[in-house]
Amino acid sequence: MARNRYDVDETLEDSFDVSQLKRLMKYIAPHKKIMTAVILVMLTSSALTMVIPLFFQRIMDVYIPAKDMKGVVLVTFLTFAIAVCSAVSLRFRIKHMSVVGQSIIHSIRSDIFRHLQELPFSYYDDRPHGKIQVRVVNYVNSLSDLLSNGIVNTLTDLCNLVFIIIFMLICDVRLTVVCLLGLPLLAVVIVFIKKRQRRAWQIQSNKQSNLNAYIAESINGIRVTQSFVREEKNTDIFNDLSRGYRSAWMRAVKYNFTLGPSVDIISAITTSFIYVLGIQWVLAPNDTMTVGKIIAFTAYIGRFWFPINTLASFYNSLLTAISYLERIFETIDEPVLVKDAPGAVEMPPIVGEVEFKDVSFSYEEGHRILDCVNFTAKPGQSFAIVGPTGAGKTTIVNLISRFYNVDSGQVLIDGNDISKVTIHSLRTQMGVMMQDSFIFSGTIMDNIRYGNRDATDEDVIRAAKTVCAHDFISQMEHGYYTEVNERGSRLSAGQRQLISFARALLADPKILILDEATSSIDTETEILLQKGLNELLKGRTSFIIAHRLSTIKNADCIMYVDHGGIVERGTHDELIAQKGEYYHLYISQFDFLA
Numbered sequence: 001m002a003r004n005r006y007d008v009d010e011t012l013e014d015s016f017d018v019s020q021l022k023r024l025m026k027y028i029a030p031h032k033k034i035m036t037a038v039i040l041v042m043l044t045s046s047a048l049t050m051v052i053p054l055f056f057q058r059i060m061d062v063y064i065p066a067k068d069m070k071g072v073v074l075v076t077f078l079t080f081a082i083a084v085c086s087a088v089s090l091r092f093r094i095k096h097m098s099v100v101g102q103s104i105i106h107s108i109r110s111d112i113f114r115h116l117q118e119l120p121f122s123y124y125d126d127r128p129h130g131k132i133q134v135r136v137v138n139y140v141n142s143l144s145d146l147l148s149n150g151i152v153n154t155l156t157d158l159c160n161l162v163f164i165i166i167f168m169l170i171c172d173v174r175l176t177v178v179c180l181l182g183l184p185l186l187a188v189v190i191v192f193i194k195k196r197q198r199r200a201w202q203i204q205s206n207k208q209s210n211l212n213a214y215i216a217e218s219i220n221g222i223r224v225t226q227s228f229v230r231e232e233k234n235t236d237i238f239n240d241l242s243r244g245y246r247s248a249w250m251r252a253v254k255y256n257f258t259l260g261p262s263v264d265i266i267s268a269i270t271t272s273f274i275y276v277l278g279i280q281w282v283l284a285p286n287d288t289m290t291v292g293k294i295i296a297f298t299a300y301i302g303r304f305w306f307p308i309n310t311l312a313s314f315y316n317s318l319l320t321a322i323s324y325l326e327r328i329f330e331t332i333d334e335p336v337l338v339k340d341a342p343g344a345v346e347m348p349p350i351v352g353e354v355e356f357k358d359v360s361f362s363y364e365e366g367h368r369i370l371d372c373v374n375f376t377a378k379p380g381q382s383f384a385i386v387g388p389t390g391a392g393k394t395t396i397v398n399l400i401s402r403f404y405n406v407d408s409g410q411v412l413i414d415g416n417d418i419s420k421v422t423i424h425s426l427r428t429q430m431g432v433m434m435q436d437s438f439i440f441s442g443t444i445m446d447n448i449r450y451g452n453r454d455a456t457d458e459d460v461i462r463a464a465k466t467v468c469a470h471d472f473i474s475q476m477e478h479g480y481y482t483e484v485n486e487r488g489s490r491l492s493a494g495q496r497q498l499i500s501f502a503r504a505l506l507a508d509p510k511i512l513i514l515d516e517a518t519s520s521i522d523t524e525t526e527i528l529l530q531k532g533l534n535e536l537l538k539g540r541t542s543f544i545i546a547h548r549l550s551t552i553k554n555a556d557c558i559m560y561v562d563h564g565g566i567v568e569r570g571t572h573d574e575l576i577a578q579k580g581e582y583y584h585l586y587i588s589q590f591d592f593l594a
């Protein structure tokens with residue numbers, strides 16, 4: 001099968017890293033008490049059940065020859081009582097461990113989500129969102145079985161093994177030695193499949209991630225897909241990825257299915273030896289071996305291999321879980337590149353001076369987007385940024401909010417280097433309206449109030465009125481309480497912009513950033529909006545990016561950005577007089593409109 005470009009795997013760790021399991025301890029630790037209680041109950045119950053074969057031995061070797069019915073009844077009653085105890089303790093384990101497992105999963109999921117919320121834009125720029133989702137949802141869920149049952153089962157199984165070996169030794173030392181000879185055989189099998197099995201599960205988790213990334217992308221892009229009639233091609237790509245996932249999964253479980261039967265075969269071999277040798281010893285004159293001992297011992301063999309079998313299957317699920325844990329911890333360890341510097345101070349109330357001092361920036365190493373950019377915006381000034389597509393306008397305003405760190409130089413607000421103040425105190429004082437305005441699921445009211453939860457309904461309505469959004473909102477079925485879907489699919493592009501505009505204003509920011517805020521709004525509304533804005537922008541420093549130059553003619557300063565720097569700057573009249581790039585841009589729009 002040819003690999004398609006969506007089938008891009010993440011790199012895999014080579015060695016099995018036990019420290020991943022140690023880190024899991026941090027999540028398990030708060031539940032230590034209840035887990036200890038469960039383990040103790042399980043151990044008591046299995047120690048009790050361990051006595052049952054000794055009862056059989058007694059019946060065979062003592063009570064039957066002595067025709068002692070009383071003894072038989074007593075032992076049968078005890079066996080029944082032990083069975084009841086064991087059922088009760090099993091219920092105790094299932095009940096408590098399900099709760100513990102789910103609580104641990106909740107904590108891990110919550111940690112990843114909190115971390116994802118803090119990760120910088122650059123993290124999201126670099127990877128498909130579906131791959132991020134799969135870590136939070138599927139991988140974390142896959143730990144459920146390991147956490148709910150795996151850990152307790154393993155500890156109880158290990159203790160059980162020790163118990164069983166003790167009981168087997170009590171029963172007969174020679175038979176125990178024969179039985180234990182099966183273990184080296186099992187070790188050979190495990191060594192043989194271990195590495196391959198781990199790799200197979202890692203690959204499976206990669207394929208699952210690729211599939212998920214494609215599903216997420218397809219859902220987001222469904223409109224484009226349908227308008228370009230790409231449904232069939234996309235289904236082919238999906239089927240390729242899904243087939244890849246299926247074969248990776250089948251390769252991985254193949255190894256899981258090897259271990260169980262191997263244990264069964266080794267168990268059968270040792271049992272046969274025990275019968276052959278045991279019966280020989282019974283028949284030998286002066287030997288202490290009895291038929292009762294052999295019967296009791298074979299009952300122990302079943303119990304001896306049972307925990308080994310479950311340990312082996314635990315080992316399988318451990319390998320699967322580790323391949324998921326690696327991905328989960330990798331996300332949690334992802335460095336928060338844009339974070340408060342040590343000793344960062346609160347940004348004092350912003351007056352509004354914004355200065356770029358020799359700022360250079362690149363998204364990818366070696367590919368400069370801004371090269372030594374310098375400008376100063378005085379408090380209350382409106383700065384317009386224009387320039388061709390891809391010139392770096394959005395990049396400049398992203399740096400003012402510190403969505404990315406500069407490579408060199410400084411961004412100063414009121415003389416404070418923004419990399420030395422806390423991000424929270426910086427961003428809460430800024431209003432940013434991004435080029436791709438996002439609407440969240442919820443009401444229009446919630447959407448406008450998104451950045452300022454303390455705002456009253458009246459504040460929200462006032463902001464909406466300022467940006468001329470009030471009229472269309474009032475006309476909607478439930479006005480401000482109309483539910484809009486995620487991404488605002490029920491709204492027109494211009495309506496979405498107006499809502500995000502109101503959202504940016506509501507924070508009452510001292511610095512306002514509007515990236516293509518009015519590109520989808522009709523000219524009439526824009527003129528109205530401009531009037532409201534002029535009032536509102538008084539006393540605030542604003543950065544306005546616009547391709548439609550009519551929007552920015554009145555700005556205090558217009559910067560023409562291109563080739564990584566500011567090519568021209570000045571007022572509209574000055575730039576027109578200069579007859580440079582801005583002039584040509586303006587004339588071309590004018591011609592276009594004429």
Ligand SMILES: Nc1ncnc2c1ncn2[C@@H]1O[C@H](COP(=O)(O)OP(=O)(O)OP(=O)(O)O)[C@@H](O)[C@H]1O
Pocket residue numbers: 125363364369387388389390391392393394395396435
């Ligand atoms: N997240 C990113 N990762 C890598 N490169 C990026 C990223 N965002 C933008 N770029 C690159 O940086 C350059 C400047 O992008 P920017 O978004 O600042 O342009 P712009 O001037 O706002 O353009 P437009 O008018 O189309 O919005 C572009 O060449 C783009 O390819």
Ligand SMILES: [Mg+2]
Pocket residue numbers: 393394395435515
């Ligand atoms: Mg842009």
